[in-house]
Amino acid sequence: MMERGRKNQKCSSFCNPSMPGATAAATSISGGGDGGGGAYGGDVNAGILDETVLMLVFRSLNWDPHVICVAACVSRRLRAVARRVLFRELCISRAPRMVSALTSGGVAPAGRLGGGWHALAKLLFFCCGCAAPTRFFTPDRAAPGHFVGASRFSKTSGRSFLARRCWGDLLFVSDPCEHPAAGRGGGEDLGAYRGVFRGFMRSRTRAWLIGKQAELETKVRCPYCGARVWSMTAAGLVPRSASKRLGSHEGSLEYFVCVNGHLHGYCWLAHLSTDDDDEEDDGDDTGDDGKHNEEDAERNVEF
Known part of the structure; x- marks a missing residue:
């Protein structure tokens, strides 16, 4: 059993x-x-x-x-x-260092995280895939969710997903999980990624969304805690650095953030040639401000 x-x-x-x-x-x-x-x-x-x-x-x-x-x-x-x-x-x-960063500074009173610990555990070990088309992202077919053997979460990657006005926030984002897309032209695969904000209730991202009266999505829910979500694409908070970080063409991605601070999204991942791989290896790991984040807490979460 x-x-x-x-x-x-x-x-x-x-x-x-x-x-x-x-x-x-x-x-x-x-x-x-x-x-x-x-x-x-x-x-x-x-x-x-x-x-x-x-x-x-x-x-x-x-x-x-x-x-x-x-x-x-x-x-x-x-x-x-x-x-x-x-x-x-x-x-x-x-993920001890990631959890320490998410709970430090009194942002998680009594060790309580937004959405609960089970939601964070699911986010660490479960790729939600892409169950249905959204307003700005239309896959050829659904990509089912699944457990993953290992995931890498990085706050340097997370910084690439923050608009300049929200750079003071701390966000961990995973590398995209690749799903073969049958019938997709251009040799692109569907990428699904996920992340979590530290202290989302006090974040600049949430304050901007509330201040601009951004509307919550009616047909999309957070796959990790079931809460309602904002489309960052609809809110105009998707920086160009997000596409660069994912290895996706600009405009070929969408991601959502729920009221508890969980992020999930999709993109089209282009297959890289050998020359492209060399260019990626030689490139600088920088944010929009051009400064390397030496305090990155990239961690591999494995079974």
Whole structure:
């Protein structure tokens, strides 16, 4: 049963937090709402439901995200513990410096991230693909989401996705995940990428979107937390440096940012020749201001 669960790449533990029962489960596991005993009273959390036992078990498994997903599918209580504890430890274990940057400076009170730790864990290990066409990006066919074996997140890359007026923000963005596009002319593949803002509620990006009364999308939701999103293309906040960073032609990309600060987007990736590869290797890794960011925290997140 565990093996079948490992192969199921769309486990419900990585689902919209608004799913039926999720709120009730979180209330129950935290000891509220039932009027008696609570989660820590009596033998409610004895044995495998004891958080200390769960921590030891999953630490011995090196916080395998597939196994955590399977465990979260077993019951509401386990799902609530996974969302509150296990996914947090997974993120800290696999991307410690990135998590430290996202939570430092009091931007995550009591260690709480916008959208929850399960959303960040999904963002680290799951490529959302491209399920349907959007206003500014029309693939020939849908690209399904999938777990990824390794991902590289970089705040230098993230800076390339910030308009000049928003350079004070800290954004981590992954390298694009390549999906072959059947029937696409010019030898281009579909690229899907994702990222996360540090302290999005206090960010310049959010302040600009709110100040300009940018409209939230009606047909697109964040694939990581289920929240509503802004199209950065529609808002006019896509800098030219984003296309350069992705290796895509200008105007051949779109990305969204949700109200919790998660970014996801798509682009067309041109196949590089050998000469193109040499040029990329010789080029400077700079932002729009021409200054190399020596404090880049590029990390490989692996299973």
